[in-house]
Amino acid sequence: MNLTTTQEKLTLRIDGLAPALARITAVAGNTLREAGRNKLFFGLLGVTILMLVFSVLLSDLALADQKVRLVTDFGLAVIPLVCIGTAVLLGAVLLYKEIDRKTLYAILPKPIRRSEFLLGKFLGLSLLLLGQLAALAACWAGVLYLRGGAFSLALVQALALSYVEILLVTSAALFFSALSRPVLSGVLTMGVFMIGRITYVINDLMQATKGVFAEVPAMRVLGRVLVALVPDLSTFNIADELQAGVAIPPAYFLHATLYGLSWVGFFVVLSLLVFERRDLV
Secondary structure (H helix, E strand, O other), rough: HHHHHHHHHHHHHHHHHHHHHHHHHHHHHHHHHHHOHHHHHHHHHHHHHHHHHHHHHHHOOOHHHHHHHHHHHHHHHHHHHHHHHHHHHHHOOHHHHHHOHHHHHHOOOOOOOOOHHHHHHHHHHHHHHHHHHHHHHHHHHHHHHOOOOOOOOEEEEEHHHHHHHHHHHHHHHHHHHHHHOHHHHHHHHHHHHHHHHHHHHHHHHHHHOOHHHHOOHHHHHHHHHHHHHHOOOOHHOOOOHHOOOOOOHHHHHHHHHHHHHHHHHHHOOOHHHHHHHHHOO
């Protein structure tokens, strides 16, 4: 009797997982279609492709042995920034548009949980950003080929780590979007990105014997809070190592990926907790 009861409970749980995944996938597909129709997305994509093409002309100003390096540096710097900018701009309004247009009120009364809706939105935006990154990477590879360069495994690693950073910023945008209005969400997300990029600088300043962090106790406390609460996004930037010809150890790549995904999970869980308790009226 006990065995039958246990089997029935297990069956119900398994049966309940597939419909939940189907609902999440449906929301993700809808989010992908909506974001894909956004003129801002295509505008950023088009401008970036033109900038990558322009880097070919710009490289003519460099020395003969520096042309490939200039194009490589340009791609490593511009592509992640554009994708992160897209994540901030689209992520900040991810939930607000649904609430403002009242579409969320028509969706949630149906058999779909808030958590499923939120996960679907995050998945859809993540797939869109992956497509954007892939399109820009393909264009970048073509530009490198024109300059006699090659799209190496090291560049693939750099873009993979950049995508982890993009996911992290997207999850932060999702959290702030669930918490506040678009303008504040965008400002807070940009704050996380900008501070995260200079976390190592704050650490160095805090260890110095002179300077504002050493002389002002309140600033030292603020520095410790920022280092503790904001992810270190410099972990995902390996451009300097690539240009120096330093091979990236697999252990570092794995550590950086797990570090980034841990922060993604943290922000997503916070988003779910906040959105479940948010008054949408």
